Amino acid sequence: MKKLFATLTVFAMLSFGSTALVMAQEAAPAATDNTEAVVDSAEVAQVEEAVVEEVAQEETALVALHKTLKTKFIEGGAGFMAATCLCLIFGLALCIERIIYLSLSKTNTKALLAKIETALQEGGIEKALEVCRNTRGPVASIFYQGLSRYEEGVDVVEKTVASYGGVQLGLLEKNLSWITLFISIAPSLGFLGTIIGMIQAFDKIQQVGDISATVVAGGIKVALLTTLVGLVIAIVLQLFYNYILSLIEGLVNEMEDSSITLLDLVVRYDAEQKK
DSSP: OHHHHHHHHHHHHHHHHHHHHHHHHHHHHHHHHHHHHHHHHHHHHHHHHHHHHHHHHHHHHHHHHHHHHHHHHHHTOHHHHHHHHHHHHHHHHHHHHHHHHHHHTOOOHHHHHHHHHHHHHHHHHHHHHHHHHTSOSHHHHHHHHHHTTGGGOHHHHHHHHHHHHHHHHHHHTTTHHHHHHHHHHHHHHHHHHHHHHHHHHHHHHHHHTSOOHHHHHHHHHHHHHHHHHHHHHHHHHHHHHHHHHHHHHHHHHHHHHHHHHHHHHHHHHHHHHHO
8 A cells, every 4th residue: 555655645746746847848949039029128128329410410410511501601691691692592503403404305216217217108198297296306307398398308307306406405405504604603702702702801900900819700700601602503503514415426427317217217218108
C-alpha cells in the first residue's frame, strides 16, 4: 500500500513538473514579444521626436531667413528695393508665360508629316488640311496656310509657308523685349540706389565735419544692398531669357526643316496628279 502511494506521488510530481515547464516555455515568448513591443514603441517615439525636432529647426531657419531678408529690404531703402523686386515679379511672370506657350507649341513633326503624307495619298489636299486643322502648334498652322494655297501652284505654297513662318516666329518672340527691359532696368535701379546712398554718405560727412565709419556706414550699406539686389535680379532674368531663346531656336529649326519636307511632299503629290 505504501509503495502504491509512493508511486502515485512520484507520478504526480513528474506530471506537475512537466506542466510547469511547458507553461514557462509558453510564457517566455510572450515576455519576449512584450519586450520587443516596448523596444519598438521606444524607437518609434525617438524617431517621432527627431522628426519634430528637425521640422522645428527648419521652421526656425525659415523664420530667421525671413527676418533677415525683411531687415535688409528695409535697410536698402524701401523705394528702390520695391522697384527692383517689381522688376523681378513682372519679368518672371513674362518668362513663365513664354515658357508655357513655347512648351505647348512643340509638335511631333515627324508624326505630323507622316499623317499628311498618308492623307495626301488617301484623300488629297482636303484630307491633309483636316489633319493640320486638328493639330496644335505653329508648325501645323504653317502647313495649313501653305496647303490651303495649293490650287495657286507650288511656288505660291512655298512663298506662303515662308511668309507665315515669319508670322509664327513673331508670335514665338512675343514679350521678349519686355523681359530684356526688366533685365536692363533692375541693375540700373541698383546703381541709382548706389549713387543716392553715396550722396547720403557724403551729406552726413559734411554735416558732421568728420569722416568716420559710423557716419558713412548707413549710406554705403544702402548703396551695396541696392546694387546687389539689382544684379541678382538681372542674373536670374537673364538665365530665364536665354532658356527661352534656346526653346525658340529649337522650334524655328524644327519649322524650317519640316517646311522643306512638306514642300517635297507637295511637289511629289503635284507630279502624281499631273500624270
